[in-house]
Amino acid sequence: MSPRAAWRLESLGFSNVYDYTVGKLDWLAAGLPTEGTNANRPRAGALARKDVPTCRLEERLSVVRDRVRSQGWEAAVVVNEERVVFGLLRAKELAGDGDQLISDAMRPGPSTFRPYVLAEEMAHSMVDHKLESSPITTSDGRLVGLLLQKDVVDAVRKSA
Amino acid sequence: MPKEIDRDGLRRMVEAGAQLVEVLPAEEYAEDHLPGAISLPLRHVDGEGAKMLDKTRPLIVYCWDIA
Numbered sequence: 338m339s340p341r342a343a344w345r346l347e348s349l350g351f352s353n354v355y356d357y358t359v360g361k362l363d364w365l366a367a368g369l370p371t372e373g374t375n376a377n378r379p380r381a382g383a384l385a386r387k388d389v390p391t392c393r394l395e396e397r398l399s400v401v402r403d404r405v406r407s408q409g410w411e412a413a414v415v416v417n418e419e420r421v422v423f424g425l426l427r428a429k430e431l432a433g434d435g436d437q438l439i440s441d442a443m444r445p446g447p448s449t450f451r452p453y454v455l456a457e458e459m460a461h462s463m464v465d466h467k468l469e470s471s472p473i474t475t476s477d478g479r480l481v482g483l484l485l486q487k488d489v490v491d492a493v494r495k496s497a
Numbered sequence: 498m499p500k501e502i503d504r505d506g507l508r509r510m511v512e513a514g515a516q517l518v519e520v521l522p523a524e525e526y527a528e529d530h531l532p533g534a535i536s537l538p539l540r541h542v543d544g545e546g547a548k549m550l551d552k553t554r555p556l557i558v559y560c561w562d563i564a
Contacts, residue, residue, distance in 0.1 A: 338539050338560035338561075342520040342542045349544060351552055351556050352552075354499045355555065356558055357503075357558070357559035359504070360561050361559060361560070361562070362561055365529070371530060372531075372532050372534075374528050376529065
C-alpha cells in the first residue's frame with residue numbers, strides 16, 4: 338500500500354518522498370510508543386516479567402534448577418549470548434533428570450508473542466491454548482520477558 | 498523515485514522536520530499510529546488529499562508492513 342501512495346505523491350509534485358516499507362508492524366514490534374486509542378491499553382511487552390531467569394544450552398539442569406528456585410521461580414528461558422530464545426523450562430521440564438544438559442531438557446521452539454499484542458488478545462490466546470507462560474520477543478527473536486497467564490488475566494480484569 | 502527508509506532513518510528525518518503520513522484506513526490510524534503521524538488513507542491520496550501536505554518538506558509514508 339505505501340509504495341503506491343509514495344509513487345502517487347511523487348506524481349502530485351512531491352519531490353522528496355520516502356517509504357518506511359516495513360511500516361507500523363516494525364515500529365510496534367520494536368516496542369516503540371504509539372498514539373491512538375490503543376496507546377494506553379496494556380500490552381504483552383509491558384506486562385512481561387523482565388526478571389525471568391535465563392540459562393544456556395550447555396548448562397546442567399540440576400545447576401539451573403537450583404538457581405531458578407533460589408530466585409523464587411518455576412520457569413526459565415533458554416537463550417544464547419544475544420538473548421535469542423531457544424527454549425523454555427516450565428515446572429515440568431525443571432523437575433526432570435538433573436544430569437541432563439539444558440539442550441536436552443528444554444521445551445524447544447516455544448511459541449513467542451510480540452510486545453505490542455494487547456493484553457486481551459494475549460489472555461484469550463493463553464487461556465485457549467493452556468499456556469501458563471509465554472516468552473515475549475522482539476521481531477528478531479530476542480527475549481523481552483516472560484508473560485505469565487495469571488498476570489495477563491489480572492491485567493484484563495483490572496482494566497475491564 | 499521514492500526512497501526506502503528504515504526505522505532509524507525515519508526517526509532522524511522526523512526530528513529534522515519531515516512529515517509522516519499513515520496511508521492505512523482511518524480506523525486503523527485511530528487505534529495506533531506513529532507519534533506525530535497524520536492520516537491520509539490511500540483512497541484519498543489525490544490532488545485534494547495532497548492539499549493537507551507541505552510540498553517543501555520531505556514526506557515519509559507508511560502502512561502496516563511490506564505486503
